[in-house]
């Protein structure tokens with residue numbers, strides 16, 4: 287799978303040249319960047335060449351793809367892995383299979399697919415991808431859910447499952463709780479009977495945001511300032527202190543959140559939205575023996591791409607991609623996991639979508655309609 291991912295990244299070397307090979311009709315279009323920089327300045331909508339459909343390849347018509355912070359960081363050139371340039375932006379999305387190569391048996395025309403790896407370049411109308419870089423999604427999964435499924439809900443699912451053994455009634459605390467990941471954490475935790483304490487930044491329309499997160503299943507929503515207040519004790523009269531903290535921010539937000547973690551609890555850092563380091567008081571290590579961990583979905587996928595799934599003691603195969611995706615599909619079907627609050631934007635309005643995706647306090651993910 288690692289080789290497939292590398293091939294996919296190379297596949298993203300999509301030059302704005304004469305069209306075609308796979309399929310017919312007008313050339314596909316996509317959001318291409320030829321150099322790193324601020325996305326609205328360096329990203330351009332261009333005609334793309336589609337590679338020849340190889341025996342193990344799949345020709346996909348993309349339907350929708352979100353703009354995530356990692357996509358922005360890739361274009362800025364600050365992300366941990368960067369595709370060769372020029373590259374098509376976008377790592378998540380959903381598409382429909384148009385045609386498949388001779389050796390492809392797991393997919394057929396009409397199937398819905400999402401990326402199984404990072405770096406596919408999903409902001410395009412059509413593309414040819416190696417079959418191993420795609421996952422099939424049942425057609426009853428709504429398009430906005432499928433388009434936003436392969437990164438954020440998977441990250442939320444893994445962080446809730448892999449670091450602490452949580453039982454119904456236990457609690458989790460997280461910052462940036464209104465992020466795509468945060469909304470998925472609230473819903474997946476709720477479906478498992480786990481209580482959530484959700485930290486957001488203060489804003490003019492805070493009551494509206496609190497109401498929205500409570501409607502998703504949040505048990506408590508507090509601002510970063512409230513984390514320091516004695517009233518926090520009231521929360522812990524009805525629920526236990528969290529065994530797990532999920533950190534998407536860094537800086538002061540993280541230090542304050544850590545104060546509420548149970549002794550021997552774990553804080554998992556998965557994002558750094560404040561672009562500031564994590565500061566941990568010495569006392570948290572000495573007197574509470576807290577554990578600090580990190581999580582990266584791309585690494586988890588690489589680690590779980592090959593070999594037999596590891597069965598847990600209860601015999602459940604929760605560690606495989608298939609079982610994780612099945613669990614997420616079930617949650618979606620039962621109405622327990624929805625797409626993040628979003629704004630759907632036609633592809634030609636991509637500049638506004640890129641700008642809006644970088645604005646603070648918007649609480650709405652931009653989804654490009656392709």
Ligand SMILES: NC(=O)c1ccc[n+]([C@@H]2O[C@H](COP(=O)([O-])OP(=O)(O)OC[C@H]3O[C@@H](n4cnc5c(N)ncnc54)[C@H](OP(=O)(O)O)[C@@H]3O)[C@@H](O)[C@H]2O)c1
Nearest residue numbers: 355441462465466467487556557559560581582583646647
């Ligand atoms: N490690 C992994 O595998 C993994 C997987 C998925 C995502 N991530 C990371 O998780 C983060 C969130 O991704 P997403 O797609 O869920 O994001 P998103 O939906 O775009 O939400 C961004 C969140 O960040 C908050 N935020 C923005 N600037 C901030 C700042 N300076 N200080 C504090 N909070 C700030 C926003 O809050 P406001 O409303 O207050 O602006 C919002 O809650 C990103 O850093 C992303 O790269 C990591």
